[in-house]
Amino acid sequence: MTGAGTLYGIGVGPGDPELMTLKAARLVAAVPVIAYPAANGQASLARAIAAAHIRPAAEEIAIDLPMQTDRAPARAAYAAAAGQITRQLAAGRDVAVLCEGDPFFYGSFMYLFALLAVDYRSEVVPGVTSLSACAAALARPLVARNEVLKVLPAPLPAERLEAELRTTEAAAIVKVGRHFDKVCAVLRRLGLAGQSAVISAATRNDERVAPLEAIPDGERPYFSTILVYAGQEGW
Amino acid sequence: MTGAGTLYGIGVGPGDPELMTLKAARLVAAVPVIAYPAANGQASLARAIAAAHIRPAAEEIAIDLPMQTDRAPARAAYAAAAGQITRQLAAGRDVAVLCEGDPFFYGSFMYLFALLAVDYRSEVVPGVTSLSACAAALARPLVARNEVLKVLPAPLPAERLEAELRTTEAAAIVKVGRHFDKVCAVLRRLGLAGQSAVISAATRNDERVAPLEAIPDGERPYFSTILVYAGQEGW
Numbered sequence: 001m002t003g004a005g006t007l008y009g010i011g012v013g014p015g016d017p018e019l020m021t022l023k024a025a026r027l028v029a030a031v032p033v034i035a036y037p038a039a040n041g042q043a044s045l046a047r048a049i050a051a052a053h054i055r056p057a058a059e060e061i062a063i064d065l066p067m068q069t070d071r072a073p074a075r076a077a078y079a080a081a082a083g084q085i086t087r088q089l090a091a092g093r094d095v096a097v098l099c100e101g102d103p104f105f106y107g108s109f110m111y112l113f114a115l116l117a118v119d120y121r122s123e124v125v126p127g128v129t130s131l132s133a134c135a136a137a138l139a140r141p142l143v144a145r146n147e148v149l150k151v152l153p154a155p156l157p158a159e160r161l162e163a164e165l166r167t168t169e170a171a172a173i174v175k176v177g178r179h180f181d182k183v184c185a186v187l188r189r190l191g192l193a194g195q196s197a198v199i200s201a202a203t204r205n206d207e208r209v210a211p212l213e214a215i216p217d218g219e220r221p222y223f224s225t226i227l228v229y230a231g232q233e234g235w
Numbered sequence: 236m237t238g239a240g241t242l243y244g245i246g247v248g249p250g251d252p253e254l255m256t257l258k259a260a261r262l263v264a265a266v267p268v269i270a271y272p273a274a275n276g277q278a279s280l281a282r283a284i285a286a287a288h289i290r291p292a293a294e295e296i297a298i299d300l301p302m303q304t305d306r307a308p309a310r311a312a313y314a315a316a317a318g319q320i321t322r323q324l325a326a327g328r329d330v331a332v333l334c335e336g337d338p339f340f341y342g343s344f345m346y347l348f349a350l351l352a353v354d355y356r357s358e359v360v361p362g363v364t365s366l367s368a369c370a371a372a373l374a375r376p377l378v379a380r381n382e383v384l385k386v387l388p389a390p391l392p393a394e395r396l397e398a399e400l401r402t403t404e405a406a407a408i409v410k411v412g413r414h415f416d417k418v419c420a421v422l423r424r425l426g427l428a429g430q431s432a433v434i435s436a437a438t439r440n441d442e443r444v445a446p447l448e449a450i451p452d453g454e455r456p457y458f459s460t461i462l463v464y465a466g467q468e469g470w
Contacts, residue, residue, distance in 0.1 A: 019258055021248065105367060148391070151378065160383075
């Protein structure tokens with residue numbers, strides 16, 4: 001639409017504000033309207049990462065996302081946000097949606113993108129993913145040469161996780177949450193627990209890195225990623 | 236070692252210089268010694284991406300990598316570079332190794348890291364991967380919700396590629412190079428060619444995006460990634 005604003009999906013990276021890209025910083029500082037998810041009405045991590053670049057005069061749209069397994073309430077929250085964003089775009093104002101990590105890597109930006117990109121110009125600014133941050137925090141390459149890397153969401157059934165882990169050189173298990181025990185059991189069954197590491201809050205102030213076997217019984221590292229080095233060759 | 240310099244592995248992102256992180260730009264501008272791979276003596280892409288931030292007075296170490304399948308000459312080049320870098324670190328100077336994309340995601344930085352990180356302080360600065368850049372260029376989410384993403388190097392045997400592609404929601408086939416025909420044959424056999432896109436030079440000036448089926452017969456998109464949307468649910 002001529003005269004309409006542009007929708008930007010901006011990856012702000014994994015947590016360290018310095019891991020924003022130059023482009024993300026420039027756009028956040030330039031755009032008159034900033035939107036971001038704020039789970040359960042809490043402070044938005046994406047906004048906190050980008051805070052230094054947001055203009056005081058910027059209009060802000062907090063997308064209040066209910067954190068629950070059922071997708072319907074989240075869909076309703078995105079639909080409401082899409083309405084607000086549409087009014088801004090139609091009035092000729094650019095809108096930047098801040099996204100933790102990368103907008104198109106397990107990002108909820110895709111919901112807004114699906115609703116808005118048909119009618120409005122849009123651009124996605126890729127960001128550093130939590131995966132890259134985890135490997136850097138662990139000081140160990142994620143994957144090299146002709147190794148396969150699988151990204152496996154922990155909510156998948158144990159059988160699927162087991163089958164995929166059996167046939168890969170490396171894996172990143174994401175969205176661990178309340179599935180930690182199930183994932184541990186699968187890794188132990190496959191003899192891979194000793195080659196796995198748990199990384200929480202990579203590149204943030206409260207970053208934690210530990211071998212899987214060092215996590216105390218009963219501790220549940222909710223917001224974490226598990227990197228599995230299943231069968232990598234040495235150099 | 237007290238008094239010794241720090242080795243930085245710096246991801247400079249997929250190509251657009253604005254997709255460097257703020258941290259990468261700051262460190263490149265601050266460090267007295269800059270190293271980078273330069274395949275076959277040609278201009279280094281990693282250096283070109285970071286060029287605006289390199290101080291005129293910086294000392295530069297070009298790692299002349301032979302581009303060939305045999306790993307021995309590359310190993311020799313890295314060993315020689317490690318020697319040069321060691322002298323700088325031992326003299327108390329920090330060294331930044333520039334890496335396209337992310338240093339620990341199929342990056343050759345790991346060779347230097349393996350040789351040097353035992354004896355010297357080191358830090359990896361994660362970067363935006365070519366994968367995130369490809370999804371942004373294609374304007375399509377890479378992966379969402381509980382979908383599995385597999386990263387598959389194209390040099391793998393056709394049987395392995397086929398088995399992995401059969402059981403995933405999404406895949407990124409990297410290092411396509413001279414394996415384009417083999418990969419296409421596998422995708423056609425699986426009925427996935429129509430759900431695949433070829434992205435070259437994502438975020439660079441010569442970026443190209445095309446459906447796999449639109450690549451003319453006989454054309455070989457050497458430096459490209461193929462994204463395969465195998466079985467994703469809609470929203």
